[in-house]
Amino acid sequence: EPEVTQTPSHQVTQMxxxxxxxxxxxxxxxxxxxxxxxxxxxxxxxxxxxxxxxSEKSEIFDDQFSVERPDGSNFTLKIRSTKLEDSAMYFCASxxxxxxxxxxxxxxxxxxxxx
Amino acid sequence: GQNIDQPTEMTATExxxxxxxxxxxxxxxxxxxxxxxxxxxxxxxxxxxxxxGLEEKGRFSSFLSRSKGYSYLLLKELQMKDxxxxxxAPVWDYKLxxxxxxxxxxxx
Numbered sequence: 176e177p178e179v180t181q182t183p184s185h186q187v188t189q190m191x192x193x194x195x196x197x198x199x200x201x202x203x204x205x206x207x208x209x210x211x212x213x214x215x216x217x218x219x220x221x222x223x224x225x226x227x228x229x230s231e232k233s234e235i236f237d238d239q240f241s242v243e244r245p246d247g248s249n250f251t252l253k254i255r256s257t258k259l260e261d262s263a264m265y266f267c268a269s270x271x272x273x274x275x276x277x278x279x280x281x282x283x284x285x286x287x288x289x290x
Numbered sequence: 291g292q293n294i295d296q297p298t299e300m301t302a303t304e305x306x307x308x309x310x311x312x313x314x315x316x317x318x319x320x321x322x323x324x325x326x327x328x329x330x331x332x333x334x335x336x337x338x339x340x341x342x343g344l345e346e347k348g349r350f351s352s353f354l355s356r357s358k359g360y361s362y363l364l365l366k367e368l369q370m371k372d373x374x375x376x377x378x379a380p381v382w383d384y385k386l387x388x389x390x391x392x393x394x395x396x397x398x
Contacts, residue, residue, distance in 0.1 A: 208386075218333060218377065218388040231385055266332055278323065279386060281332035 177201045179282035181267050187288045188257055196252045196285045198267030207250045208268040208279060209242065211235070218266070224250065257289045294389035296378045301395045308365045310392045312378030316359040323379040324352050324363045327391065333377055336363065368396045 180199045188194050200207050209221040223231045224242055241253045250269075254261055264286050268279040295313045302308040314322070321340035325333035337345055339354035339361060351364040363376055375391035 210388075217390040218327075220385060220387060223385070278335040278338055281334070284332050 179267055179269055179280050181265075181282040181285050183285060184283065185286045185288070187290065190259055190289055191256050194254050194257055194287065196254075196265050196267075196287070198250045198252070198282055199248050200250055200267065200269030201280055202248070204269035204271055204280075206230075206270045206272065206277075206279075207242075207244070208270075209252045210266045210268065210281075211263040212266065212284075213260075213263045221252070254287075257287075259289050262287055262289045294378055294380060294387065296376075296389045296392045298390070299393045299395070301397060302368055303397050304368055304370060306368050308368060308394060310363045310365070310376050310378075310394070312361045312363075312389060314359050314361070314378070314380040314389075315382075316356065318382040319356065319359070320381040320384055322352075322354055322361050322381065323386065324350075324361075325377040325379055325388070327375045327377055329375075333388075336376075365394070370396050370398065372396050 179201055182197045186194055207224040210218050211221055212218045220233050221236045222229055222242055239255045243251050264284045266284045267282040270277045270279045293315055300308055323338050324336040326336050327333045336350055337352035339345055339352050342354055342356055344351055344353045349366045354361045365372055373396045375393050377391045378389040379386055
């Protein structure tokens with residue numbers, strides 16, 4: 176069964192450093208998403224991506240964040256200068272169509288720890 | 291912000307039935323997902339309702355009333371492995387939002 180994969184599973188970084196979180200969505204999916212979940216809190220939407228551009232983003236997704244689909248398979252989330260409060264689990268998801276009509280399949284997540 | 295209200299915790303015994311209620315605002319509503327999330331893991335899809343009524347899938351069923359802004363997830367014949375957080379996730383203006391989740395604890 177196809178699945179979303181994410182690397183690394185755990186990333187530890189120093190405050191102020193740049194990190195890139197990687198995702199490989201399901202191959203025939205067209206819509207890609209990033210969510211984050213701070214420990215003990217709810218899953219929060221960050222950004223959606225379709226046709227090589229951002230379609231929606233939340234207030235959390237400020238200028239420190241960027242997304243890219245550098246090739247036909249990878250989908251990345253970059254945090255330019257990490258802050259302590261960026262420590263969270265980051266989930267990538269993909270769907271065949273926009274989230275209003277099709278389920279989103281989630282990857283296993285990357286746990287980001289900012290020291 | 292858009293409010294999603296669901297109970298924080300529920301406890302039930304193995305073999306029992308539990309119903310998790312969720313209310314949400316109706317403006318801009320497109321449909322509603324329920325996801326299951328075990329601690330430290332990703333959410334996994336359980337159900338999707340877009341029309342009023344009951345959707346049944348094995349031991350899990352989900353109900354939606356669009357006019358009332360109300361949904362519930364029904365878990366039948368509870369098993370220990372059902373201990374998890376259950377996330378009510380309405381879609382507004384084609385964006386998915388998650389509730390804080392209901393932690394269900396199944397006891398033997």
